Amino acid sequence: MDESFDALVKLENQFNFLLRFANDIIFLMDDEGCILEANDASVQSYGWSLEELLSRNIRDLQDPAAPVPGCKAAGVLFETRHMRRDGSTFPVEVSRRLFEHEGRTYQQCIVRDITQREKMQSRLARDAKRFEGLLKLNEAASEMPEKEFMQFGLEWVETLTSSKIAFIHFVNDDQESIELVAWSKATREQYCTAEYDTHYPAAQAGIWADSLRQRQAVIFNDYANYSDKHGLPEGHSALFRLISVPVVEGEKVRVILGVGNKETDYDSEDVEIARLFGNDMWRIIRRQRLEAELTSNLEHQRALNKKLEEAQSHLLQSEKMASLGQLSAGVAHELNNPIGFVYSNMGALEVYLNDIFSINSAYEALELESDTDSKALEQVRQLKRTVDYDYIKQDIFQLMSQSKDGLARMRKIVQDLKDFSHVGEEGWQWADLHKGLDSTLNIVWNELKYKCRIVKEYGTLPQVYCMASQINQVFLNLLVNAGQAIQNSGVITIRTGAEPDGVWVEIADTGQGMTSEQMRRIFEPFYTTKPVGEGTGLGLSLSYGIIQKHNGRIEVKSELGKGSVMHIWLPKTV
Secondary structure (H helix, E strand, C coil), X not given: CHHHHHHHHHHHHHHHHHHHCCCCEEEXXXXXXXXXXXXXXXXXXXXXXXXXXXXXXXXXXECCCCCCCCCCCCEEEEEEEEECCCCCEEEEEEXXXXXXXXXXXXXXXXXXXXXXXXXXXXXXXXXXXXXXXXXXXXXXXXXXXXXXXXXXXXXXXXXXXXXXXXXXXXXXXXXXXXXXXXXXXXXXXXXXCCCCCCEEEHHHCXXXXXXXXXXXXXXXXXXXXXXXXXXXXXXXXXXXXXXXXXXXXXXXXXXXEEEECCCCCCCHHHHHHHHHHHHHHHHHHHHHHHHHHHHHHHHHHHHHHHHHHHHHHHHXXXXXXXXXXXXXXXXXXXXXXXXXXXXXXXXXXXXXXXXXXXXXXXXXXXXXXXXXXXXXXXXXXHHHHXXXXXXXXXXXXXXXXXXXXXXXXXXXXXXXXXXXHCCCCCCCEEECHHHHXXXXXXXXXXXXXXXXXXXXXXXXXXXXXXXXXXXXXXXXXXXXXXXXXXXXXXXXXXXXXXXXXXXXXXXXECCCCCCHXXXXXXXXXXXXXXXXXXXXXXXXXHHHHHHHHCCCXXXXXXXXXXXXXEXXXXXXCC
């Protein structure tokens, strides 16, 4: 019996120990709420002694402004606010339970101080609101002009810091002058009607610019009593509290963002919000300005590229005309030969026709004579002998054949000119490079035929997607250069071949060749090895540009005194 009693006493002592030193506040009350027992946590939390607590009702600890359930349910869990001895209040979570013992009703209350929980919840809610603001700030960046965007950001800073006014200044590169770029809408509409200069020296700015001078955030929770303040212009809202935060980039302050007139003191969290939004606003503004500058530069670059393309097109056309001008004497000579004999044949044909018509007239006169052995018949026979009628019958068809051959030659020359220039087909198209080589060779033939022998070693080529007229211009430049490199007589060999992803064309000559210095500079604009007046120095430079434009490459091999090889590679399609 004694052992059971001792165990019970020990258990009761352990329970009282746990009850006394528990972290939560624990009350034992009667059914009216009068406190019968309280632990140490209650004494520490409320500031009353244990004796004072035991003489009070739980309602004496209740904050009069806070709600509390009025029912006496068997088990209740609710939140309210309790009051300390000094009159301060704190949030609590109350767990209340009713129970019966020896015919009496008692209440057990476990009260938990939830100050830290509420602070955490408040912080989480504030963070969520802050993240929402930053998200909307980034969304608004693409939808608003710069000034409206800054006002939008200032309104969020006002809201999150519970401020009444907000402003933003940009600091110029010299760090000695500042520019007021935006007030919040509420500031201008409700609190500040003062006129102000948008640009002014930083030295004339008030203590709010200390954030620029000190390069750190400044807080003024008693603005009226700061002796260094400069005062406010007429119409400016009165200031009670103010924070000013710099946005620093590298070694320079770029932005000053300020908010003011919060009902309570500003703290580090308010500074962090202003800093966070200030940094983000400046990041977005700087990015947008860089993007606008980049877009402007890109448009300018496109315009310059267009002008460059037009100039290159004009230059290419000029070079083409210069090449044709250079070859025009040869082309004229090639046309003059068939034109000469066609013209001569037309003269002979005219005489033949006159003679034939004379004979025909004589026969018509003969038909009027009744005597077939008349003198008129003899005259006809004499006339046929005189004009050599039998020869005319034979030669007239030869004249016609020769004339048709001459006309065909002229038509071929004209067609080669058209094939070379691709008149009406200036765009990208599928082209036969062999046809282009042949037509270009015909155009330049008079320049080559007196001293060059042409050897064609054509492989099998697929059609290539290219600007045919420009590729033909390259062929022309290379063939003319090869011909000019040959002094007295030599060979120009044209080779072609195909690879899996492209085709190649080689034009080799047995001319005088080039030095390594000449090969190094051969594609430079206006560089030429020809005498003054015999070359523009643009042929190979333009040819290089044309091949580059086709995503191809042009290479040269040469040995002085032995000749040169120009190798062109083109993709099958660009």
